[in-house]
Amino acid sequence: MKIYPKDELEDKTITCVACGADFEFTAGEAKFYQSKNLTEPRRCKDCRILAKEQRDKRHAAQQNMVREQTRSSLADVSDVVLKHLGRE
Numbered sequence: 001m002k003i004y005p006k007d008e009l010e011d012k013t014i015t016c017v018a019c020g021a022d023f024e025f026t027a028g029e030a031k032f033y034q035s036k037n038l039t040e041p042r043r044c045k046d047c048r049i050l051a052k053e054q055r056d057k058r059h060a061a062q063q064n065m066v067r068e069q070t071r072s073s074l075a076d077v078s079d080v081v082l083k084h085l086g087r088e
C-alpha cells in the first residue's frame with residue numbers, strides 16, 4: 001500500500017451540470033487544471049466538446065458574415081468600375 005502525501009491529488013467523480021452524467025476527473029487532469037489556475041470542470045467531456053463545437057460554429061458563422069460583407073463590397077466596387085469603363 002502506497003502512502004500519498006496529504007496534498008496528493010486523487011481521481012474523483014463529478015456530476016455534469018449540463019447532462020447530469022457522472023464523469024471522472026483524474027488526478028492528472030486536476031494537476032493540469034491547477035497548473036493553469038483553472039477551476040475544476042462542471043461539465044463532462046461530451047458537453048464540453050459540444051459547447052466548444054457550438055462556439056466554433058458561431059465563430060465560423062461570424063467569419064462567414066465578414067467574408068460575405070467583404071465580397072459584396074468588392075462586388076459593389078467592380079460594378080462601379082464596370083459602369084465607369086462602359087461610359088468611356
Ligand SMILES: [Zn+2]
Pocket residue numbers: 016017018019020021043044045046047048
Ligand atoms: Zn454532460
